[in-house]
Amino acid sequence: MIEPWLYPTLTAVAVLTGFIDAIAGGGGLIMMPALLVSGVPPIMALGTNKLQSMCGTFVAMGNYGRKGLIDWRPSLPTAALVFVGAGAGALLVQSIDAKWLALVIPLLLLANAVYVLVSPRMTDEDAHQRLTSRGYAPVGGAIGFYDGFFGPGTGSFFTSTLVALRGLGLTRATALTKFLNWTSNVASVLLFALGGKILWLLGLSMAAGAMLGGWLGSHTAMKFGARLIRPLLVVASVGLTARLLWGWLAS
Template identity: 35%
Template sequence: MVYKIIFLCAAGFLSAFVDSIAGGGGLISVPAYFMVGFPTHYTLGTNKFSATCGSLVSTAKFAQSGKVDKGILKVLLPFTLLGAATGVYTVLLLDSNVLKPIVLTLLLGVGIYSFFSKTVGMEDNFKGATKKTLIIGSIFAFAMGFYDGFFGPGVGSFLIFGLIKIYGFDFVRASGNAKAMNLMSNFTSLVLFAVKGKIFYLMGIPMAIFMTIGARVGTKLALKEGAKFIKPIFVTMSLGVAGKMIYEMLILK
């Protein structure tokens, strides 16, 4: 038991460190839970618990540094919440695997486009929100909330990329706002898993502690080093999640 907790804490730190910078932390934390023998539902529930703690710390740190746009989030977060709740309800009725080919294609597109584009997300071109961008952003927020509640892999990449395209953010500002939106969808899913008793707190709490530390260190580096530091990690995690999905579809099928 002790060795399992130590392993999970190390994985949790690394997961939150990466996730706070560019998303994709679940690529590390979810397999870690499976490796110590967690059943699927307990893996998802306990991971949501620990990941939400890390997201909370990361979001707070970005907000303190002025990289979270509260005016925009006041509009977008309710749609993220609504989307996440709808997604969780829908996944209970439908097979989430129907999304895999679509998500895989989009993830590869986001990662490859960001890799080859020298300008995307490197400068903050945000000039303020307009009625048009708020409407587009609200639709996007609902879609991402729904996706996170329904399926989830790569949501951090989609959030960051979408916010860059809609509002002209650089990677730092996009990461800050994406973490706030991801926190909302994570918390919505967490409540449902908690109500259903699918969280193993004995291991989830220690991992959550190390996730908060990892999130704090990662966010501090992201804010200090800027977009040039975030971009390669963003591309790596986007393609990494896509690679994991290809592996699951071809090898584990």
């Protein structure tokens, strides 16, 4: 039973997480603990969080798309594999314990933070691509699977690999990340919904906040570009690393 006062409180939290997700990802670092502290069971918290995240990401994606920052057609093969991967991950996480990932993922997030901090590619300038859009599709599918199965840091992984492998400038990589992240969220929400793992009234209330946050965050990212996105990616990665390690040690 969710206390009535938690609806406006978690909706306000969703504004903040939607803002963060639209720029650098990592909003789950705040939202998941907030849901768990509110008494939402872990698997229901995952499904409900995916619903609000899907709505916030959709608004951010639309804003980036209207500015011409997303190449839709070349990205469709990647989006398709992301959808399939996320669906498979969401199915799997409902049947097994994902706690072992809490030790491995912090190491990947820390490596991601170091790459973002020191790589000369982390600017708004496009660079030489190491993979074509089709070549990147399996990478996107693997990240999609991870998002459906576990999730923290997905946006950072998408953005960093799009810069490193596709040669996209940081703002364009962030924009495409929203499309791929939204795709994985749609797949996850469908699977969680079929499994009855979403608190719909709470999730839709939070979605309204996430949409406002996504709108504000995407406009902010487009205004300030790499000089804002880069430090926030580092902060998000390091913050997620600390949070996951703390959870692993505490358990």
